Amino acid sequence: MYVLLNAVRCISDIFLFLGGAELLFNGVKEHHVTLPSQSEPWDMKQLLVWIQQNLLKERPELFVQGDSVRPGILVLINDADWELMGELDYQLQEQDNVVFISTLHGG
Amino acid sequence: RAAMAQDMCSLKAQLEEKEKEIAALRSKLAQLEKSHTSALELHDQVTPLTPVKTKLSLSNEDIMRYSRQLLLPELGVQGQLNLSKTSVLIVGCGGLGCPLAQYLAAAGIGRLGLLDYDEVELSNLHRQVLHGEENQGQAKALSAACAVRRLNSTVECIPYHLQLSSENALQLIQQYPQPTSVTQTNNVPTRYLVNDACVLSGKPLVSASALRMEGQLVVYNYHGGPCYRCLYPTPPPPETVINCSDGGVLGVVPGIMGCFQALEILKIASGQGSSCGQQLVIFDAQSARFRSIKLRSKQAGCAVCGENPSVTKLVDYESFCGSTATDKCRKLNLLSRDQRITVQDYKAIIDNAEPHVLLDVRPLVEVDICHLPFSLNIPLSSLEERKLEHVRLLQDRISQLKEQLAGDCRPPVYVICKLGNDSQKAVQVLEKMSGSEMDSITVKDICGGLMAWAKRIDPTFPQY
Numbered sequence: 001m002y003v004l005l006n007a008v009r010c011i012s013d014i015f016l017f018l019g020g021a022e023l024l025f026n027g028v029k030e031h032h033v034t035l036p037s038q039s040e041p042w043d044m045k046q047l048l049v050w051i052q053q054n055l056l057k058e059r060p061e062l063f064v065q066g067d068s069v070r071p072g073i074l075v076l077i078n079d080a081d082w083e084l085m086g087e088l089d090y091q092l093q094e095q096d097n098v099v100f101i102s103t104l105h106g107g
Numbered sequence: 108r109a110a111m112a113q114d115m116c117s118l119k120a121q122l123e124e125k126e127k128e129i130a131a132l133r134s135k136l137a138q139l140e141k142s143h144t145s146a147l148e149l150h151d152q153v154t155p156l157t158p159v160k161t162k163l164s165l166s167n168e169d170i171m172r173y174s175r176q177l178l179l180p181e182l183g184v185q186g187q188l189n190l191s192k193t194s195v196l197i198v199g200c201g202g203l204g205c206p207l208a209q210y211l212a213a214a215g216i217g218r219l220g221l222l223d224y225d226e227v228e229l230s231n232l233h234r235q236v237l238h239g240e241e242n243q244g245q246a247k248a249l250s251a252a253c254a255v256r257r258l259n260s261t262v263e264c265i266p267y268h269l270q271l272s273s274e275n276a277l278q279l280i281q282q283y284p285q286p287t288s289v290t291q292t293n294n295v296p297t298r299y300l301v302n303d304a305c306v307l308s309g310k311p312l313v314s315a316s317a318l319r320m321e322g323q324l325v326v327y328n329y330h331g332g333p334c335y336r337c338l339y340p341t342p343p344p345p346e347t348v349i350n351c352s353d354g355g356v357l358g359v360v361p362g363i364m365g366c367f368q369a370l371e372i373l374k375i376a377s378g379q380g381s382s383c384g385q386q387l388v389i390f391d392a393q394s395a396r397f398r399s400i401k402l403r404s405k406q407a408g409c410a411v412c413g414e415n416p417s418v419t420k421l422v423d424y425e426s427f428c429g430s431t432a433t434d435k436c437r438k439l440n441l442l443s444r445d446q447r448i449t450v451q452d453y454k455a456i457i458d459n460a461e462p463h464v465l466l467d468v469r470p471l472v473e474v475d476i477c478h479l480p481f482s483l484n485i486p487l488s489s490l491e492e493r494k495l496e497h498v499r500l501l502q503d504r505i506s507q508l509k510e511q512l513a514g515d516c517r518p519p520v521y522v523i524c525k526l527g528n529d530s531q532k533a534v535q536v537l538e539k540m541s542g543s544e545m546d547s548i549t550v551k552d553i554c555g556g557l558m559a560w561a562k563r564i565d566p567t568f569p570q571y
Contacts, residue, residue, distance in 0.1 A: 062347055072343025074387070076400050081338075081387075083403035099400075101389065103339065105295060105348050106318035106356055107203040107364075 025055055035092075044075070045088040047098070063100075074101045147256065149249045150267045153279045159217040159263070162191045172259075173215055186377035187215060193376040194218035196283040198271060198301055200251040201225075202234035202361030203315050203368060209237060210369035212255040212262045216376065219255060220283060222267040223247040230571070234358030271297060273421035276304040283310070295342050296424035296431070302327060302335035303421055306412045313371050313381070315364040318354050322364035322390040325383060325402070326371055328412060332384035336418075337406040345430040360392050441531040447552045450559045453521060462511045463519040464504050468533040473525065477557070477569040487529045490536045493544065502545045509546065517541075517549040525571075527556040 022029045035042055035050065042050075045067055052060050062070065068088060069075055075082040076099040077090060092098075165173070165184060176182050193216055197204045200223040208219055225247050227238045237254040238247065248266035255264050269275065280301075298314075305312040311329035315322065328334045367388070371381040387400040411418040425431055448456075456463060467474060467482040474484045483504055489497040508518040520537065524530040530552045537550045553560075561568035 061344075070344065070347070071341035072339060072347055074338065079398065080401045081403045084401065099398075101323075101387075102347070103343065104316035104318040104321060104323050105298070106354065107199060107201055107316050107361055 041091040044090045072103050147252050151269050153275045156282045159194050162188055181379055182377055189377050190215050191217045194283045196220040198222050200247040203365040205235045205237040206362050206365035207369045208251055208255050212259045214373055218263040220265045221248045221251050224270040234361050276300055280304045281308050295348055296428045300424045303411050303418055306334050313368050315368045317361035317364045318356055320392040322360050324367050324388045326381045329384035331405055333403055333405050334412045336411050337409045342428040439528040439531055442552055447554045449554050450564050453553050454564050462508055466520055466522045468529050469524050476571055487533050490533055505546050517547045520548045520550045521553055523553045524556045526558055527554050
């Protein structure tokens with residue numbers, strides 16, 4: 001499920017949107033993307049802006065609030081809560097796997 | 108021929124006799140069932156409970172009943188005795204609560220509190236598998252308690268038919284000394300309420316949820332792990348919360364998650380402990396995959412379980428979350444009165460054969476369930492995105508209508524959906540488009556949508 005990229009400074013990320021969060025992205029759960037190269041490493045703050053500009057066209061308020069994700073969305077980096085990884089300041093590595101989960105309330 | 112007639116006569120007589128016999132048996136059964144249920148007292152308020160009886164050893168019957176799990180070294184006799192001492196409160200006897208209660212009772216838990224303020228409806232039965240057709244209209248808590256008792260009469264069941272609130276939650280949860288398991292209901296305020304009550308009374312909270320084809324499970328407030336507020340300090344905006352009656356759910360998905368809750372509770376109650384204290388389990392039914400996610404630990408700055416908590420007693424959760432503590436759909440009110448018509452008004456429009464366009468803005472999957480024969484379907488999302496083929500389709504219908512209408516009036520478009528929320532949003536979108544992105548139209552919302560149509564105008568129209 002990983003996309004490997006060898007290009008220098010290009011990062012391959014996999015975004016998964018689960019728990020209804022994918023509905024903001026045309027119902028597509030898994031996005032494999034290559035971020036444009038830049039001199040500084042990408043951090044999560046920049047990634048959220050990039051997602052908003054490139055993947056999310058409609059109703060950004062359902063995904064972001066301020067410069068972070070809106071309440072009720074949990075962010076995971078490589079299957080760990082992003083709180084353990086430095087949240088917005090986390091610097092992305094090649095082949096990182098980022099998941100956005102919206103909490104479910106049904107039952 | 109005469110012989111045949113005689114045969115038929117005698118068969119009919121026999122049938123009649125058998126039918127009488129069946130009726131007698133039915134009433135006998137009903138009486139028995141009634142006396143059986145009446146022993147289960149439905150509580151509509153929180154009353155003090157006596158402590159769960161402590162068993163010092165297993166009876167021969169216990170040994171036979173639980174033999175297959177007693178053989179597990181992970182459980183053993185001590186684990187089984189621990190289960191029999193445990194009381195668990197289940198909040199919500201729905202899609203999660205049913206299998207949860209079933210497996211806890213089957214495994215020999217000591218006491219089960221079953222709380223639900225709702226009654227059994229036909230649309231519950233695909234996932235709430237403890238209830239049967241004959242339980243429709245009955246309190247869910249009682250129906251679940253009866254089913255549990257049929258399975259294991261040695262488990263003490265206490266059905267509560269009440270709404271959990273800031274006034275009664277602590278009192279209730281404190282009566283369940285061992286792990287309070289909570290299967291949560293659909294609404295956000297109740298989740299915060301139950302979380303805070305569990306933190307304030309020092310109980311782990313085994314929480315799960317399910318929607319569409321996905322499930323999630325976490326054990327909150329357990330062995331240094333986070334509470335619900337540590338993960339979600341701020342409630343989500345109400346418009347982002349989707350419940351089962353809006354989003355749909357495949358019954359087996361909450362079934363799997365409810366069984367998962369039962370597993371974790373049995374591990375905690377028997378003494379093995381749960382490994383989900385700092386872990387979120389996500390189940391993706393579509394790809395049949397489980398993901399385990401390592402969560403943050405208990406947060407020092409948490410408002411309820413942190414070092415300097417600001418929440419020291421239960422608060423008003425409805426105002427905290429900006430939404431009501433029910434699982435029912437929210438009613439939006441986006442339009443003025445002259446932008447809306449009633450289903451009766453719309454019936455008159457059809458009866459008078461007034462030319463118009465009826466626009467159904469539900470998703471295709473719902474239109475497949477039922478629709479009015481003359482409606483045009485364009486989902487709200489397509490309107491919001493201004494999908495070209497859909498805008499064209501609508502423009503074509505409006506042009507046709509214009510030809511029918513004399514003069515240069517604005518053709519009327521009536522918008523309908525299931526309950527009358529999305530249709531209001533669609534009216535707002537169409538008003539923006541009218542006169543610029545397409546011909547000018549007069550657009551109105553049909554209040555209450557197709558469900559109001561089914562209730563007030565056409566009782567043969569399906570409800571879902």
